[in-house]
Amino acid sequence: MRWDARIAQRDHEQLLAHLHPGDDDEHAAFLYAGEMATPEARRLLVRRVVPVADRDFGPSDRGGYRQVAAHAIAHAAIECEPDGLRLLWAHSHPGAKRHVGFSGPDRSTHERAHPHMIDMTGGKPVASLVFGTGSVAGEVWMPGGAVCELDHLDVVGARMARLTAAPRPTGRASARFGRQVLMFGAAGQLTLGAMTVAVVGAGGGGSLLVQSLAHLGVGHIVIVDFDRVDVSNLSRIVSATPRDARRRRLKIDVLRRLVRTIDPEIEVTAIAGDVTYTEDAAVLLGCDYIFSATDTHFARFAVNAICHQYLIPGAQVGAKVVTDEDGAVQLAYAMHRPIDLGGACLECCGAIDPDALRREQLDEVERRAQDYVGVPGRDNIVDPSVITLNSAAVSMAMLDFQFAATGMFPVRTRLGQRVYHAPERALRDRDARPRPGCRWCDRHAGGGAFGRGDDRPLPLRPGPAPRPTPHGARERLRELIGRL
């Protein structure tokens, strides 16, 4: 079984600052982690970094250089066990930069300590990691005694990177990306080619995102939407044609065709579903980045939950036009809300309206009954929409994605919300802080979901979403063949 690990960029920066302070000495830290299964591997998700005080990482009496004090290990295990977290311990090799590995005394320590640590944490796997300044090696010890090497550690956030024990050979980027390679380098382009990126919502914003991702050379694009093309969509969905509207084609099929025309080598997974249902949402768990381009608060809620629980960076894009009673435009803005793990989540940003979230889960009868006495909902109100605003939001989001994925942002970059107010020609940052106790972005919150992976059920509707009724002879035939 292959193991890998994922850590938020902010936590990685905190960890490196502690492990490599520049004193040419070794330092140590504990990492508390959740776990998930991917199709290729088991993945450890770092939920918290807990530095070990230097007084608890003193000279070894067993032949090594330093060792973590027993009481510090016990304290960490006591913190992990009730929450069902995996205990990882990390230390540094000060001279190591791009290559790092365990020493003989390190391995002896693993053999002595890991079986006890497994017992102390309730039979969960434990892992040991050693960090160079730009590398990491690791071992995962299973309760049955099996030991696996850690394949890599992915740093996710504004400055994404894959850390391994030694540099791995890279290939050459395709000639079609020659001009991009001049900007990202071949390694950056190959990183994009190895990524799986999801776009939730295949409307105006979603179609622009898919188009940009395909041009950038992202290797695998996942698209989720259950809706069909309508004639009113033709002004916004890139590549949708009047024939698509007449045939009421699924939006995902239109975007699949768009990707194929740009680059047939890109893999596309298109789901005619809804990420507010667990089975449809499962397709997002293996993604490296998730864009939310949907108007519904429940879908935003789902993306926000998945990103934080599974440590997947992402962004929500949207545009809004507000008119007064006479139809005059009061506000017209494009919004980009990055999901910068460790920063404010979409709930804390105010992107998810609690009451709209509740209303979207009511059936028609309940909604009517509640509207009778409460404030009527806006379900049947059609908001103005225009592709130029979508484009502005998508441009901001794609630039952040591209710089983050290729590691081009400077160290300690923090991605905040950004709003472009078109009538004022003003681009503004919107400040948002994690709310204390937020179950998504406050990792100190009791019962919080940050980095918990498969340990916690996702708060979504059970099962798959009802599938769209087949439309037209071709879809009916396809469904019939599927049934047979």
Place this chain on the structure above:
Amino acid sequence: MIPSTQGQETHHETGNRARTIEILVNTKPVKVPSEVTGAEIKAAAKVPEDFRLFRVDGHQEIPVGDDELLRVHHREKFIASPTLDPAFVASSMHAAAVETVRDAFPGRVVEVDEPGDGTTLVTVRGIEAGTGWNVIRLDLAVKLQVTFPSSPPYPFYGPAGMARTDGRVLSQIQPQVPVDGEMRTQISLTKPYDPTVETLGARLVSVAAWLRNPR
């Protein structure tokens, strides 16, 4: 008979499973016999046993059972993906909230109904209604959405036909509302809900207090 992955049915010959075919599981090439079960494909692809397997057919992904015997063709595509636990309904958030209701109403029966759609209906039995109502005691209920506490607990429900006897008309009371096939009285008391400073039990206590002294 076994379902062919090419949309036709063919006869199964048990002795004809030796031919090796290359298929793609999550885009990775895997060699399997031409007739193979879902479990054997997962084992050959080294994906965990509890993953769900799907056969890719055009734009559709068709689930494949572990015991289902397939005839596969060269480079046919399969997807293996993690399964999310469908038995998640009694989520820890709902369960913790129900505990706060039990704490807030000691001695009262607190019933929990999970209809299977991710919602939880919490009912406190036998709350004193106070004067001015046509009932002495009532069952006070609230439905928690799957997204609770991100979505607030609202509205609240009493028994169908609940009405004032003192002639007051309360805009927050809607006497005949269907909820999951049953008529109830809807109590529309809404305000923002912050789970870091308020519990579900506390919210129900304040609803009960409002019923005894409606404003």
